Amino acid sequence: MSTSTRVRTQLSRAKRPERVAGPLLVLGGVAFFAGGAIHPNDSGKGSKVSQLHDMMVDSMWYPSHALLLAAMACFATAILAFRRRGGLGSGMATVTSVVSVIAVVATIGMTLHLFAALGAGGIAGGAKTFLYHVQTWNETIVDSLWGLGIATLAVAGGLTRTLGNPITLALGLVGGLAYALASATIAFTDRFDALFPLASLIGIWAVVACVMMPPRKARSGGAASAPDIGRAGTSN
Incomplete structure (x- = not known):
C-alpha cells in the first residue's frame, strides 16, 4: 500500500460516524445542561406575554439560548452519525431516523428562539404580535416533539443496549418527558x-449513554447488529 493510499485510509477511518457520534452527544449534553442552568426565569406575575418579555430582555437570554442552540445542533449531528454507524437493528434504526429529522427541525426552531429577543420591544405593552405567536407554537410543538423524541431514543437505545441500558434509559425518559x-x-x-x-x-443521560455506547464489532460483511427492540428482552 502506498503512503498516499495509507494516509487517505487513515483519514477516512477518522471520519467514521461512530467516531463523532459519542463526542458530539457529550458536548450536546453538557451544553444542554449549562444552557438550562443559566436560562432566565420570569417573574411569574402578569400575563404570559409580559413574562416572555421579562425573559427576553434578561441579560442571560442570549448566552443561555446560544448554549441550547449548540446543544440542539450537537444532538442532531450525533443522532445522524449514530444512525449511519449501522448495526442498530430495524427498530432502533427507525427510531433514530425519525428522531434525527425532529432534531434537525428543533435546531432550526432553537435558532428562531435565540433571535426572538430582537422583537422584545414589540410585546413590551402586552400585545400578542406575530413574533409572539411564532414563539408560542415553536415551543409548544417543536420543542415538545424534541423532548418526546429524546425520550423515545433513550428508551429504544436502552432496551437494545446500543445507547445506554435499561437503567440509564430512565434519565432520558424522565428528562425528555419533563421537557x-x-x-x-x-x-x-x-x-x-x-x-x-x-x-x-x-x-x-447524553453523557452517560455515550460512555456506555458499545464499540462496533467488525465481522464479515459489516458491523455486528445490535438486538432489535422487539428482541431486547432476550439479549444479554
Whole structure:
C-alpha cells in the first residue's frame, strides 16, 4: 500500500460516524445542561406575554439560548452519525431516523428562539404580535416533539443496549418527558414550569449513554447488529 493510499485510509477511518457520534452527544449534553442552568426565569406575575418579555430582555437570554442552540445542533449531528454507524437493528434504526429529522427541525426552531429577543420591544405593552405567536407554537410543538423524541431514543437505545441500558434509559425518559410537558404548556400555564430543571436529566443521560455506547464489532460483511427492540428482552 502506498503512503498516499495509507494516509487517505487513515483519514477516512477518522471520519467514521461512530467516531463523532459519542463526542458530539457529550458536548450536546453538557451544553444542554449549562444552557438550562443559566436560562432566565420570569417573574411569574402578569400575563404570559409580559413574562416572555421579562425573559427576553434578561441579560442571560442570549448566552443561555446560544448554549441550547449548540446543544440542539450537537444532538442532531450525533443522532445522524449514530444512525449511519449501522448495526442498530430495524427498530432502533427507525427510531433514530425519525428522531434525527425532529432534531434537525428543533435546531432550526432553537435558532428562531435565540433571535426572538430582537422583537422584545414589540410585546413590551402586552400585545400578542406575530413574533409572539411564532414563539408560542415553536415551543409548544417543536420543542415538545424534541423532548418526546429524546425520550423515545433513550428508551429504544436502552432496551437494545446500543445507547445506554435499561437503567440509564430512565434519565432520558424522565428528562425528555419533563421537557416535552413543560414546553407544551409554558405559553398557557405556569403549572408545569417547575419541570424544566428536571429536563436537565437529558444532558446527564447524553453523557452517560455515550460512555456506555458499545464499540462496533467488525465481522464479515459489516458491523455486528445490535438486538432489535422487539428482541431486547432476550439479549444479554
